[in-house]
Amino acid sequence: MSTTDPRITVGVDGSAGSTAALAWAARIASLRHLELRIVHGLQVAGLYYGGGMTGIGAATLFEAVRADGERAVADARKLAAAIDEDLVITTELPNDPPVPMLIDESRHARMLVVGRTGAGGFAGMLVGGTAATVAGHAHSPVAVVRGRQDTTMIPDAGPVVVGIDGSPNSEPAIEVAFEEASLRGVPLVAVHAWDDVTYEDTRGTVRIFTQPEALEEGEERLLTERLAGWQEKYPDVEIRPLLECDRPRHALLEASETAQLVVVGSHGRGGFTGMLLGSTSQALIQHAQCPVLVVRPERRK
Numbered sequence: 001m002s003t004t005d006p007r008i009t010v011g012v013d014g015s016a017g018s019t020a021a022l023a024w025a026a027r028i029a030s031l032r033h034l035e036l037r038i039v040h041g042l043q044v045a046g047l048y049y050g051g052g053m054t055g056i057g058a059a060t061l062f063e064a065v066r067a068d069g070e071r072a073v074a075d076a077r078k079l080a081a082a083i084d085e086d087l088v089i090t091t092e093l094p095n096d097p098p099v100p101m102l103i104d105e106s107r108h109a110r111m112l113v114v115g116r117t118g119a120g121g122f123a124g125m126l127v128g129g130t131a132a133t134v135a136g137h138a139h140s141p142v143a144v145v146r147g148r149q150d151t152t153m154i155p156d157a158g159p160v161v162v163g164i165d166g167s168p169n170s171e172p173a174i175e176v177a178f179e180e181a182s183l184r185g186v187p188l189v190a191v192h193a194w195d196d197v198t199y200e201d202t203r204g205t206v207r208i209f210t211q212p213e214a215l216e217e218g219e220e221r222l223l224t225e226r227l228a229g230w231q232e233k234y235p236d237v238e239i240r241p242l243l244e245c246d247r248p249r250h251a252l253l254e255a256s257e258t259a260q261l262v263v264v265g266s267h268g269r270g271g272f273t274g275m276l277l278g279s280t281s282q283a284l285i286q287h288a289q290c291p292v293l294v295v296r297p298e299r300r301k
Contacts, residue, residue, distance in 0.1 A: 005109060006034045006035060006110060007034060007035045007037050007108060007110055008025050008029040008032075008034050008035070008036050008110060008113060009037040009038075009039060009102075009106065009108075009112050010022050010026075010036065010037070010038055010076075010112075010113040010114070011039055011040065011098060011102050011112075011113070011114045012039070012040055012072050012073065013040060013072055013115075014068070014071065014072035015115065016152050017115030017116045017145070018076075018114075018115040019075075019076075019079065019115075019152070020115060020116075020147065020154050021113050021114055021115035021116075021143075022038070022076045022079055022113075023079060024113065024143075024154055024291060025080075025111075025143075026079070026080040026083040026087060027083060027084075028113075029087060030083060030084035031183065032183065034088075034110060035088045035089075036080055036089050037089075037090045037091070037105070037109070038076045038089065038090070038091045038092075039092045039093075039094075040069045040072050040073050040091075040092075040093050041094060041096050041101040041102070042065055042066060042093065042094065042095050069093050070093065077091060092105070099134055102114070102138070103134060103137045103139070106134075106139045106140040106142070107139045107140075110140060110141075111140055111143055112138050112140050112142045112143070113142075113143045113145060114131060114134060114142065114143070114144055115144075116131075116144060116145060116146045116147070116150075116285075131144055131285050131286075132277045132281075132282050132285065135281065135294040136296070138296065141293050141295045141296075142293070142294045143291050143292070143293045143294075144285040144291065144294070145291045146285070146288050146289065146290060146292060147289070147290070148257075149289065154291065155259070155260045155289075155290050156260060158186070158258050159181070159188060159240065159259055160180045160181040160186055160261045161177075161188075161189045161191055161252065161255045161259040161262045161263070162174055162177030162178075162189070162263045163191050163192075163193075163248055163263070163264040163280065164192045164226050164227075165193075165265075166192070166219075166223075166226065167265075168297070169265040169297050170264075170265045171297070172265065172296075172297045173263050173265040173295040174190075174226060174227070174230065176263055177190075177263040178233070178234045178237055180261055180293070182234045182236055182237050187238040187239070187240050188238070188239055189240045189242055189259065190223060190226075190227055190240065190241050191244065191248075191251050191252055191255055192219060192222070192223040192226075192241070192242070193243075193245070193246045193247060193248040193250070193252075194243075194245065216243065216245070219243060220243055223241055223243065224241075227239060242255070248280045249279065249280045249284065252280065252284055252288075253283065253287055253288060256284070256289040256290050256292075257289045259289075260290055260291070261290060261291050261292075262284060262288055262290060262292045262293070263292075263295065264280060264281050264284060264292065264294055265278075265296075265297060266278065266297070277294070281294050
C-alpha cells in the first residue's frame with residue numbers, strides 16, 4: 001500500500017466500536033512507524049437549518065455537540081498514546097458530516113479505519129449502508145474493525161485471508177493481502193470459491209449449477225495463475241490455497257472465524273457496472289468475525 005501520505009486515519013465517536021477501531025489503528029500505525037490521524041465529524045448543519053432551532057438555543061446545542069466531540073478525540077488520543085508513547089498523533093474535528101469527511105480524509109491516508117458500529121458523530125455507521133458508502137467511495141483501502149461474535153474482542157492472531165475471484169478487480173486486494181501477511185509475519189490463506197456462476201437475461205439473473213468436479217481443475221489453475229509472481233515478491237509469506245465449492249461470502253465468513261484480517265476487493269466478477277460495493281464485501285463488513293479491509297482497484301494508491 002505505497003503512498004506519499006504515511007498516515008493511518010481513524011474515525012472516532014466515543015462508542016465501544018470506535019474505541020476498538022482506534023486501538024487497532026494505533027497498533028497498525030505503531031508497527032509501521034506511521035502517523036495516526038484521529039478524526040471526528042460533528043455534523044452540525046442540521047442544528048441551524050431544518051432543525052427547528054435558531055439563535056441561543058442552536059448555539060448552546062452546538063457547543064454541547066462540540067464538547068462531546070472534543071472529549072471523544074481527547075480520549076482517543078490518550079488511548080493511542082498509551083499504546084505507543086512515541087506515536088505521532090494528529091487530530092481533526094471539522095463541522096462536517098462524518099461520511100463526506102471520512103471520504104475526503106481518505107485522499108491523504110494509507111488506510112482509513114472505522115468501527116463496526118457508531119454513536120454520536122458516527123451514529124448508525126453500519127445501519128443503512130453508511131460503512132458500505134465509505135468503503136465504496138474512499139480513495140484508500142478501508143478497514144472496518146470487527147471482533148469475534150459481534151463483540152469488540154478484536155483478534156490479533158491467525159492468518160490473513162484474501163478473497164480471490166479470478167477477476168482483475170481482485171488483483172489489488174491480493175497485493176495488499178500479501179503485504180499485510182508479510183508485515184504481520186503470518187500465513188496468507190487465499191480463498192477461491194467458484195459456486196457463483198451467473199448470467200443475466202431479460203428475466204433477470206439466473207444461477208447456473210454445475211458439477212464441482214468438472215470445474216475444480218480449472219478453478220485451481222485460475223487460483224494458481226492469480227498467485228503467480230507474488231511468492232517471488234514475498235518469499236517470507238506462507239501461502240495456503242483454499243478452494244471451496246461455495247458462495248464467496250459463505251467461504252470468507254467461515255474463514256474469518258479463525259483469521260486476524262480478511263482482505264477483499266470492493267466488487268468482483270459478479271458485480272454490476274457502477275456498483276460501488278459488491279454483495280460479498282457488504283456481507284463481510286457486517287458479519288465477519290475479524291477486521292475487514294476493502295480495496296477499491298481504481299482508487300488504490
